[in-house]
Amino acid sequence: MRHLSKLILACALITGCATAPAGPPKWLTDAQDAVASAQAAGAAQVPAAQEHLQKAQTALTAAQSGKGDAQMNASLATAEAQLAGNLAKQSKAQADLQGATDQLNRLKAQ
Amino acid sequence: MTTQTSKTLAVAVLALAVLAGCSTLNPSPDLVAARSGYAAMANSTNPANAAERGQAQQAINKANAMLNGGNEQTAQQLAQIANLKVQNAQVVGDTADAEARLVATQNEAISIARAKGMAAAGVTAAASAATSATQQQISAEQAAIANAEAQRQKALNTLKLFANVVEDKERGLVISIGGETLFKTNSAKFGPSANQELTALAVYLQLDPRPTVVEGHTSNTGTPAYNMKLSQERAKGVMDYLIAQGVSPDRITSVGFGETRPIADNKTKAGRALNRRVDVVMVKAVK
Incomplete structure (x- = not known):
């Protein structure tokens, strides 16, 4: 009987500990990921992208604080960050193209 | 100002007021x-x-x-x-x-x-x-x-095992699942096989990013009001399930049509069974 009581107590403890706390909602992690991606793409170093990255960070902070419409702020952060990241990629592609064009022109002139 | 002119003016003012009230x-x-x-x-x-x-x-x-x-x-x-x-x-x-x-x-x-x-x-x-x-x-x-297209096609083939899938020229891709398959009789609660089928549907929706409308439909058994409410609850239930499975709430809506849009004859048992359904419409791109 004593063993049975211990077994029941152990089961109860395990069950009690098995419930993991809920993580942040997907719309918030999406926004965090988008801001991180924009930073990784070099948005902070590209003037056209910088402004959007800052707006994304501001909106993400607002979403994380839970003030106002958090989901709307997260959506805004995601949209701003995606634009910032892609502007950075566009800047790199254009710079690469300009370099290749200059090289081509030099070759033609030689 | 004549009486006739006053009346005309009053009607015009009233019309403008009504129009202003209705305008978006x-x-x-x-x-x-x-x-x-x-x-x-x-x-x-x-x-x-x-x-x-x-x-x-x-x-x-x-x-x-x-x-x-x-x-x-x-x-x-x-x-x-x-x-x-x-x-x-x-x-x-x-x-x-x-x-x-x-x-x-x-x-x-x-x-x-x-x-x-x-x-x-x-x-x-x-x-x-x-x-x-x-x-x-x-x-x-x-x-x-x-690779994404291959995965989408594979998920679509899985859906076709239990759903009628039609590419409609006007509406887009229509995935039609029988109401009896998903729900308990006269209820918006899911039946025993719904979990497997809705999970397959959620997998497909995550591979096809088009805007999606979940439509609920019923046969004409019962009152129109009851059928409308049941179809709305069923459509919303499916939508909520899909969102819980990871489909973005930004792209999905639900609507109930009750018994107003039958696809088969309600006079026969087989026809009524076909009319009790959920259509998941992947909306055709609007140009």
Whole structure:
């Protein structure tokens, strides 16, 4: 009987500990990921992208604080960050193209 | 002023007042810019920014719906997001164009260097390396697109095991699942096999990013009011399940049509069974 009581107590403890706390909602992690991606793409170093990255960070902070419409702020952060990241990629592609064009022109002139 | 003129004036004033009351709100500058920017690329077939164009369209639709619903503040916020998504699609498309031109330019430079018999080995090697890297990136992107399409097709084939799937020219892709398959009789509660089928549906929806409408339909058994409520609850139940499975709430809505849209004869048992259904409509892109 004593063993049975211990077994029941152990089961109860395990069950009690098995419930993991809920993580942040997907719309918030999406926004965090988008801001991180924009930073990784070099948005902070590209003037056209910088402004959007800052707006994304501001909106993400607002979403994380839970003030106002958090989901709307997260959506805004995601949209701003995606634009910032892609502007950075566009800047790199254009710079690469300009370099290749200059090289081509030099070759033609030689 | 004559009596007749006064009456005419009063009627005109009344008509204007009624019209003003019925008119929708004016779109914000963001929404105007988003609509205009999207219209400029609506006919684009560039696969490089197809996903971003789809997201932009969804965002505009959402802002339009909110504006028509009279919620001006939310409409403005959604319009701001829609405008960003339109700009994003434009940037992604322009970047793909620049990358394609880069490959062409580098190839031309290599050809010229070789034709001139130049010992510009460093220049050529650098250009070759850059070209190779860009081409590898493009190949990887193409492989990813092909892989995504293969996964989408596989998920669609799984759906066809229990759903009727039709590509409708007007509506888009219609995935029709029998009500008896999903729900308990006369109830919006899911039946025992619903979990497996809705999970397969959720998997497909995550591979096909089109805006989605979940429609509930019933047979004519019961009162129209009861059927309308049941169809709404069932459609919403399916939508909520799909959202819980990871489908973005931004792209999915639900609507109940009750017994108003039968697809078969309600006089027969088989016909009524066909009419009790949930249609998941992957909305055709609007140009």
